[in-house]
Amino acid sequence: MKVMRSFKKFSILFFALSILIACVVSLTLGFNLPKWFPFTTERSLNEWQDKIFKGKVVYKIEHSGPQGYLHALSIGSASAIFYRIRGRFNTEDYPMISWKWKVIRFPDKKKLKMRQGIESDDYAARVYVIFPSINFLVSKALEYVWDESLPEGTISESPYSKNIRLMVVQTGRDKLDSWIFEERNIFQDYRKAFGRNPSVKIGAIALMSDADNSQDISEAYFDEIKIGYKKER
Amino acid sequence: MKGLGRRRKYFIKPGLQVRYLRVILIAVILPVCLFSVCLYYLIFYMMAEQLGIPESIAYNIVPVVTKINLILLFGLPIISIGILFWGVLISHRIAGPLYRLEKELDKIAKGDFSLRLKIRSKDELGSIVKGVNKILDKIEEKQ
Incomplete structure (x- = not known):
């Protein structure tokens, strides 16, 4: 006993x-928040992983003087670069994400006109905010996309899963080839997209430019991604 | 020893048999379930980690997991019922002779030494029945 x-x-x-x-x-x-990714040197990509979906998109750091940025070129392919956030954080406490992006070339959506669902899912630039759960069947993802034709503010369910929501934050060719700064409140966007508060913490972010369905070319630049901060008033 | 017909009742000593079935179920199903959950988690979580892109996970893993869940949903109850059925079939081979042994020994204890225990060929406890019958033979010889 x-x-x-x-x-x-x-x-x-x-x-x-x-x-x-x-x-x-x-x-x-x-918690060394906020996370900031300036993409200044080649080594900036060391902490990012390639995640291949269909073919490999070329992601590389390019320079213009002291400035560096991430260049994404997809030739009929779809792969992302993925950053796992080790200490997941609560969206309500640190709701903001910001980044700069520039689209050079949209995938030719005319080729996709007759297609629907998965086959029409090509975007020149996307920024993923991923909410991974232990049960990955309930993991959620919010995607900020720059689309050629969909109106700004469009929120749609991904053709792949109801747990993935797409939010169009830039649209059209007017701002083609120019840097655009975006700042989003993930918490509010999540509520808009899923209709409820996030139940899991943010665990990863990813960037992608894809043209696998159109079998065309898409090209974009990303820079100065910052995540996990409160908006200064 | 022999000469008994096919047993009609399979629940002869419910208390003992239920305990036996419970042990079988726990010993078989619990480790299998635990092992499956670990394997399931390991394989799919690792795959999800590797794929990373939500679309890729939804396209490649989710349909497989859904299919496996369906198989488990229908397969597990069928397997459990099968094991329970098999358990009843096995347990009655112990519970039956035990029940008989109890009843016959009661009669013997009351003085009926001419009685001989009978058992079915597939039943357990055959050696005990043989031993008891030998003792009864010796008692009768001495008398």
């Missing part, structure tokens, strides 16, 4: 200690 009691005590102590260590580790690894 004594052995059993001390075993029980040891188990409870071990369990409590494990939780404490996990909490401390997650806290120390996590």
